[in-house]
Amino acid sequence: MLPHPPRVVRLVLVTARGELLGALPPYPVATPWWQDAQAVVQGARERFGLQVTVLRMLAAELPAPHGGAVTYLAEAEIDAPPPGLEPWRGALDDHPLRQPWARPGGPAGDLAWADAVLRDRGLARTAPAEQVRSWNLSSLWRLRAGDQTVWLKHVPPFLGHEGAVIARLSGGPVPALLGHDGRRILMLEIPGEDLYEAELPVRERLVSLLVGLQRDASRKVDELLSLGLPDWRAPALSRLIADVVGRTPELSAGDRATLDSFVDGLPERFARLAEAGLPDTLVHGDFHVGNARGDATSAVLLDWGDSGVGHPLLDQPAFLDGAPPGAVEPLRSSWSRAWRAAIPGSDPERAAELLAPVAAARQATIYRKFLDDIEPSEHPYHARDPAAWLARTAAMVRSRSC
Secondary structure, three states: OOOOOOEEEEEEEEOOOOOEEEEOOOEEOOOOOOOEHHHHHHHHHHHHOOOEEEEEEEEEOOOOOOOEEEEEEEEEOOOOOOOOOEOOOOOOOOOOOOOHHHOOOHHHHHHHHHHHHHHHOOOOOOOOOEEEEEEOOEEEEEEEEOOEEEEEEEOOHHHOOHHHHHHHOOOOOOOOEEEEEOOEEEEEOOOOEEOOOOOHHHHHHHHHHHHHHHHHHOOOHHHHHHOOOOEEOHHHHHHHHHHHHHOOOOOOHHHHHHHHHHHHOHHHHHHHHHHOOOOOEEEOOOOOHHHEEEOOOOEEEOOHHHOEEEOHHHHHHHHHHOOOHHHHHHHHHHHHHHHHHHOOOOOHHHHHHHHHHHHHHHHHHHHHHHHHHOOHHHHHHOOOHHHHHHHHHHHHHHHOOO
């Protein structure tokens, strides 16, 4: 994979009341990732002596992430334009899909809520809050309270079940909640490190943790749906896949023909899938080692906002895609052993083969949902993803006998 080009940011500043101040001169930041607000905030402080909060992206030079010139709206802790500020002639119109944290004053409201939760637990912030991320899928802050680190997260409505799911799984390998209020979540930091570089035994343990959660949750599907989790069971997912295929004009003629046939065959495919014997249950939705944290002896699964209800092996392809080549088959075997032990007589290998293109197509439906529910200025984050995942689905269908 080619490295991303450097990111150069331009901040359009507003006050907490939303009054336009002007724009800072462009400056480079340390990371290319568009949603990384921490590097932007640090750069504004070091170069201009300003404390800012990144609200949202206004424009990007490149058509897709990451790097390049990016313009953000930022709230500045000042009431008058600082020296060197440049005029900015763009429009700051409102949009009905704008998230609360992307508006002036919104992050302050989130921090006030977090402070109230901490007070109820006899805690208080002991250092300034650190903004970590701001984009269409979340606002993320790191807070210090005494000798503890806590994380404040705010998500959009289509991921708004995350707090309820974590609360429902309390006691399992999930973050410890201090509080959740609709789409806002306050969590204790998890000891250890992000497991991007995990060795095979740790990856196998993550699979075991997920399968254990899914085995138990398979008896509580109605309860999960009542929490607001999306329905990815056969009928609902078939409709979603048909919809995203119909709404993706970028597909080649060959891929469209393959996908039309694939959609027509979904009822038969799901019938064969049911014969493999695995129950519908909790699906993490974004299961990869980067969404786990821990050490050599324990781990916690993160980011449950992407979760839904459907076939448990919808989580397998993305996890295997991110594994080192030599770990793929051992992980696949470990997954199958875990499910055969959980559901005697089941056929996880056959289920995985039948489900692989369905899992890829589900990814296309997820990105289509993001695009439907975020404001247009943030579309570059995801605009290419539905077509890319559908092209991958078509390639898988053509390469497989199932």
